Amino acid sequence: MTTVPTLVPEPRECIDLGGTLQLSDVVAVAGPAGITATIADLLGEGIGAILLPRSVAASPEHEPVVLTVDQGDHPPGGYGLSVDDSGITIEYADHEGLVNAVQTLRQLAGPAAFSRGHVPGSRPSLPHVRITDAPALAWRGVHLDVARHFMPLVNLYDFVDNLALHKINVLHLHLTEDQGWRFEVKKYPRLTEVGSWRTGTRFPDWDEDDQVPHGGHYTQDQLRALVGHAHSRGITIVPEIDLPGHVSALLAAHPEYGEPGNLPDGVATGWGIFTEVLHLDDAAMELVTDILAELLEVFDSPWIHVGGDECPRDQWRNSERARTLAAERGLASVDELQPWFTQQLRSWLADRGRTLVGWDEIIDDDAQVPGAVVMSWRGTEPGLRALAAGHQVVMAPGSTLYLDKYASDDPTEPRAIGGHIPWEKVASMDPYEGVEDDQRDGLLGIQAQLWSEYLVTPQRVEYAAYPRVSVMAEVAWRGGPVDPDQFRPRLAAHLERLAVRGVNYRPLDGPLPWQTGGGRYRRIAK
Ligand code: ACM
Secondary structure, three states, X not given: OOOOOOOOOOOOEEEEEEEEEEOOOOEEEEOOXXXXXXXXXXXXXXXXXXXXXXXOOOOOOOOOEEEEEEEOOOOOOOEEEEEEOXXXXXXXXXXXXXXXXXXXXXXXXXXXXXXXXXXXXXOOEEEEEEEEXXXXXXXXXXXXXXXXXXXXXXXXXXXXXXXXXXXXXXXXXXXXXXXXXXXXXXXXXXXXXXXXXXXXXXXXXXXXXXOOOEEOOEOHHHHHHHHHHHHHOOOEEEEEEEEOOOOHHHHHHOHHHOEOOEXXXXXXXXXXXXXXXXXXXXXXXXXXXXHHHHHHHHXXXXXXXXEOOOOOOHHHHOOHHHHHHHHHOOOXXXXXXXXXXXXXXXXXXXXXXXXXXXXXXXXXXXXXXXXXXXXXXXXXXXXXXXXXXXXXXXXXXXXXXXXXXXXXXXXXXXXXXXXXXXXXXXXXXXXXXXXXXXXXXHEEEEEEEEOOXXXXXXXXXXXXXXXXXXXXXXXXXXXXXXXXXXXXXHHHHHHHHHHHHOOOOOOOOOOOHHHOOOHXXXXXXX
């Protein structure tokens, strides 16, 4: 009798059949054309050297284990997986389902299957099981801010692979901010020439900035390749261009799209909410749609995020030009400029077959943007309001899923933005809390946020993400909370996989000495 290893997220149904299938040197894949390559690609890391589909391997030592793959009748993202003496069988609903099945297969093969390369001498075996599985929530997302601190491309690939092993299927890439513009726009090269870097960085309690230039951007080809890689891992990348606020980097490059009396002093070096916003005249609308047109060429996601958060109206209220503009557009006041803007973009995107996503401010003051997806970050109340108004909603509440907050109240945590969200709090989240029965279908899913003001390196991002993202993946997959006491041993077992991969996760008992920060990156007492 074997024991099936802990699987995270836990499948809907997993029957332990007893017995073990020893994997031979060769696994032959039988299935529709194209599947072999997909499986090889997905398994190509840790167990790749053993679980490599080489149907015509040169003089194999053993009879190959046969992996039979076929499409079957399962809900979206779902799959069936069985292992017995006759081999391995996968039945998948769709591409995402196939990817999910293979991720489960890796987890069944033991932590070594998560190594980046083949561990010499390892000969994985699989327990005899029959698994039937499908996700409860369609949007199992993680947001990453690559604007406050740039994430090198190689680390983004890594980030995608680590999400995929948790069956996360959306990476929301926050590409623009006051502190940096990361998306190459061919028609407006100054956006990256000027907007992609800042002269230094200043945390609020520092007397001055560190005078260390910080920056970087991604070319369109780099992002296209990343989109393809993510797709092969079952992940859709949802790009965000944050508008019409949070645009200091844009205005540093192109002050002509702002208000002459209210322009930023270059790309921002510190954090906050800035009053310098777009002046929404026809020229700015052309700029915005030009940028979005290039964005659509790179990202094939059905959803396009246009921000909408934290756009103060002071500039417009103080501007004669803005008041005239609002009147010309038939609006009662400048306060209607942002709803008008969102509605313009919603319809422009819809004409191109895409759906607008925005932070929950897009429905403030009962603004009407029918068909827009609302991302609820100021708690879940705006999301519940949006559901009642007929919107699809992604719950991304700051109180539970802002992973830039401290992972505990321990004074040794490395510096974070403030507040704390232990993994147990993530585990206890019920995505459907407060949702009326007849509005449940509107809840697309949930999403964790990694804002990077204080996540200054890829290691810090990993520390903030894990294990809280592993926990969120469990909640999203099951569509309900998980009891932290029951989950703890499962989480501990799962962390062995991340350890094999070398992920800089936070151990359940607290940070390791070199994870505590220090110097300027020490926790500050509040
Ligand atoms: C946000 O945290 N400003 C969406």
